[in-house]
Amino acid sequence: MIRMFKSKDYVEAIEFKDFTSIQAIVQLTSMEATIKLSNIGTLQSVTLRKAEEVVVAIPGQFIYKNNTGTIGVCDYKYLAENYEEITETVE
Known part of the structure; x- marks a missing residue:
């Protein structure tokens, strides 16, 4: 699932x-x-x-793509501290 922040x-x-x-990471x-x-x-x-360009991630890390197209790796804490999550959930 792609999570949006x-x-x-x-x-x-x-x-x-x-x-x-x-597969979702490759598509992103x-x-x-x-x-x-x-x-x-x-x-x-x-x-x-x-x-x-080379990016390496271990299980539990997040691979992200920002609005300028930069690809990177971080943990959830970084995302939560720097962005507001706006992921839409399907009920």
Whole structure:
């Protein structure tokens, strides 16, 4: 699920939590994804690449895209402190 936050700017962010979140992250960022697994198959990280831009996230972090197109990684605390969440929920 894409979560929306705003301030004077806005960001769209997706929590990297499991394999199911990877496709949404690729769609949001338009970047190629490579995943790293432990020797027992546990998801350790995702590396996103586009030309010379590289972003790495570990499970529990959020991958975001701001209104200028910048892609980055942060935690929920950063989003909550800097933006007002405006995600619309479907009931």
